[in-house]
Amino acid sequence: MAGPRGDVHIGISGWRYAPWRGRFYPPGLAQRKELEFASLMLPTIEINGSFYSLQRPESYRLWHDQTPEDFLFAVKGSRYITHMLQLKDVRQALANFFASGVLALGQKMGPVLWQLPPSMRYDPGRLDAFFSLLPRDGRAVRALAGEHDERVAGRSVLEPVRGLRIRHALEVRHPSFVDPGFIALLRRHQVALVVADTAGRWPWLEDLTADFVYIRLHGDKALYASGYGDAALDHWAARIDAWRQGGQVDDAKLASPKVARRGRHDVFCYFDNDVKVHAPYDAAHLAARLGLATGLGLDEELARVLGAGGTGRAAPAR
Template structure:
C-alpha cells in the first residue's frame, strides 16, 4: 500500500462488492482474514458499491461496521432490494421501501452515496409504473427517516430510523430492456433528478448515455464478456474521456442517446463509476488503471 485512496475532483472510481474468494492472494494479501477485506479495499479505492443489500435486508449493525471500517471520506453506493425491483416489479412498494431504508442504510450517514435501482431484463418500460416508483423515493435524510418509520414487522428489533435532515439521497436506475430506449423515459428521469445508469454489459443489454441528473453513475460489467473480461488500454482511455466530459457538464459526441434532446445543462457533475467484472479479478485493477488516468489517487501504487 503506497497511499490511501481518495476521490479527485468529484470523480469516484471503485468496485461492485468486495467479498470474492478468487481475489484472495491476488488483490488481497495471502492469509488476510475475511473480516479485514473491506478495510483493505477501502484504502485501495475510494468507493465501493454495496450489493449484499440487493439480495436481502441487511442489519443496522452491519452498516455501522462497514461505516466504521472505512476512511472518513469514503463513499458507499447502495444497491436497492431486488424484492422491490425484481419480485414486486416496483408495484405496491411503499412498505418494502420503508423496510429497506429502516434496515440500516441511513447508518452510513455522510458515507451514503447514490442508491442504485437495477431493474430486471424482463421489465418493459411502462411510464405509469416508473412514475409511481420515482415519486416514492426520498431525496433527503429527513424524508428517508420519515419513510423508514413506516416499516412493518420485518425489521422490528433491527431498525435504524435516524439520519441527518440535510443528507442528500440520490438515486440511479439501471435498465435492461430495450423498451427503455425512449425519449419519454429520459424526460421522466430528468423531471425527478434520477440518474440513468450508463451500463456497459458487453452488448447484452442497452447502453444508454443520456445524462438525466446532477451526477453520473457508470457500471462497467465487462468489455467483451459479461462479468468476465477486463478492459484494455484503449477501452480505459475511452471511458476516461467520457468521464472527464461528464464531470465538466458536457456530453461526448458519439454518445449512445435515447433522446434527441442531448442537452445536459451547465455545471460540473460528480461521477461514480464501478467495475463489476469480478470473475477473473479484473475489477480492482481496472478500477485502479482508470482512476490513474483521471487523477484519482489509489493505494495500489
C-alpha cells in the same frame, strides 16, 4: 444547495469474492479485514448484499467504521422491490429497506442503485409512481422508514443524518427503455440513468438525466469476466472527463434528441468485472488516467499494517 463540483469516484461493485483472496487480497489477510483493505485501495464500493436481502444495522455500522472518513458507499436497492414486485405497490418494501440500517452509513452513504430485471418493460406510470416515493434527504428517509413493518421491528435505524442528500440511479435492461419519454421522466425526477457496459447484452445509453452520472462496467467483451485494456480505459476516461466538466461526448449513445442542461456532473463509476479479478486493477488504472490517487502499489505496506503476509506482486502495469 450548492451544485455538483464534478467530483469523480471510481471503485468496485462488492468486495467479497473468493478468487480475489491471495491475489488482490494479500495471502493471510483475514476475511473480516477485506473491506478495510479494499477501502484503502479505492475510495468507493457498491454494497451488493442489500440487493439480495435486508441487511442489519450492525452490518452497516461495521462497514462505516471499517472505512476511511472520506469513503463513500453506493447502496444497491432490494431485488424484492425491483425484481419481485417490479416497482408496483412498493411503499411498504421501501420503508423496510430504508429502515434496515442504511442510515447507519451516515455521511458515507452515496447513491442508491436500482437495477431492473431484463424482462421488465418501460411502464411510465409505474416508474413515475416509484420515483415519487423515493426519499431525497435524511428527513424524508426517516418519515418513510417510520412506516416499516414487523420484518425490521427491533432492528432498524431511523435517526436522520443531518445534511444527508440521497441520490438515486436506475439501471435498465430491456430495449423498450430506449425512449425519449423515459429520459424526460428521469430528468423530471432527477434520477440518473446508469451508463452500463454489458458486453452488448443490454442497452447502453448515455443520456444525462441528473446532476450526477452513474457508470457500471460489467465487462466490454465477456459479461463480468473480461478486463478493460488501454484503449477501453482511455475511452472511459475521456467520457468521465467530459461529464465532470459539464460536457457531453460527440458520439454519445442517446435515447432522446433533447440535450441535457449543461453543468458539472459528479461521477460514480463501479467495475463489476469481478470473475477474473480485473475489477480493482481496472478501477485503479482508470483513476490514474483521471489524475486520481489510489492505494494500489502500497499493498505490501497495507498488508503488514493489517496483519497479513505480503502480496508478493505489484499491481499490473498498463
